[in-house]
Amino acid sequence: MSSTELPSVPPTSVLPKAASVRVAEGERLRSVGLPGVSLTIRSRPPARAGLEPALYVHGLGGSSQNWSAMMALLDGVVESEAVDLPGFGDSPPPDDGNYSITAHARAVIRYLDAQERGPVHLFGNSLGGAVSTRVAAVRPDLVRTLTLVSPALPELRVQRTAVPTGLLGMPGVAALFSRFTREWTAEHRVRGVMALCYGDPGRVTPEAFRHAVEEMERRLQLPYFWDAMTRSARGLVNAYTLGGQHGLWRQAERVLAPTLLIYGGRDQLVGFRMAQKAARSFRDCRLLTLPNAGHVAMMEYPETVATAFKELLAETSSAAEPGTGAVSGALSERTGRSAGAGS
Template identity: 30%
Template sequence: MVPALATTARVIRIDLPGHGHSPEPSDGDHSIPRQGHHLARALDRLGVQRAVVTGHSTGGYVATALAEQRPELVTALALIDTGPDRDAFVSDGPAGKLLLAPVLGPLLWRLRTDGLVRRGLSTAVAPGFPIPQRLVDDTRALTHRTLTRTSQESEDYLPLPTRLTELGKPLLVLFGDRDQRWRPASAARYQPIPDTTVELLPGVGHSPMIEAPTRTAEFLMSFLLRTR
């Protein structure tokens, strides 16, 4: 989506701690507030003073934490398939549950063949959508500690609507209507938050930026122009 978004704004992509090219936290702290702190430091180093912050899934929690810590920096938030509370969670799928298990998970993670990772990622997209090799490679690069701790810290950060209501920021919520990890109907729980727009993307699962990048970018660009 970056080329499309870059026609409207400066686009900065940041790998969360332990993901992509970002190392794991030296103190082992994967808490959402701590990740928000890392995000703030990165934006400060880049000289960013105002930003519309977008996060997918766990990234939505980190974006919210950043706004809590630095309200003067975050002008608006866009959350993509970020679950509102624990009751909205559906499943990581059979393979995902095994990989996250405390005893068996680390043993299986040592194998993490493409096939095993693909099965673990089956709920990350709509049923039948082909999982890109890049997503498989990115997932395989994670440590099991990052995988499990980030998942647990995300759960501990919930519920989200109360936090967002207190922030009082313009909010866009995008949800695929075929999300297999979070109940798509749970997106409506964000609707009572003032100045919030909720959009369901038909035929899309948990990862709209991969499954429907053009439509997702259009929603984000419209939101960006409205909140500038």
């Protein structure tokens, strides 16, 4: 093992089971075994037969719970499932310890292929936005539409507030941070995360805060918690350095699916200025900007995001009908001013 490598975690079979993951009313969890990974899938029973499938992919340090509000709002619109990426939520680490963007995308593809679930309406936030972009680029047959909330695509000038997250992927930093913060309570940690990820942490209800603290306490018990965070952060940084056909911006240009981009004006992790570059890169794109939202608009303003997706769904359904005269590839830019999202 070189000095830059992280210590390996115990095999999945010997990892202790942590406290139970929270399941909201109407949700259910199941585990799906795939080559090299085991994924936990959060789902809601379809409101009726014949709904098109949707799959939601969370960001760094998140889980399928990040999409619970959105999934509930889209009952009767799509058949919703959210994945816990390997090493996050209730999914154990991957067998090979690979947390790269490509590996996460491979896990999503393997799940969709195994379940014969595609094409899906694919949603991604932050790291999950980069993963979803790669899935849509390399397997267009699996993606019906693409909705990206603050996707973690490469930036030339990274925001100062995002630097610590990138540094987490540096050798030794996670261990140092773990030692430095060992006296921090789960409540302290959650307040820090919410201050970083929300445009207005005051929008978090006391119940949601309590659930987040309980989840943080559960995660801190996991022996692979910091390993998964560190390796995924490193995988994201490495993806930023890739050029050519494997570069994320080049892959964004290859996406064929109608795409909805959502950016928050108070995002401290993904630069708001990247919204226009992203809108120019995805060929069939709509852009929604929410001036008061932070990094997790689907959690801060789920009604606004759900409405925007319904509009995308209605537009693409109409475009698929002969004789509608819909033009593909048009950019529709709107500034969110409903549900408290406006300035």
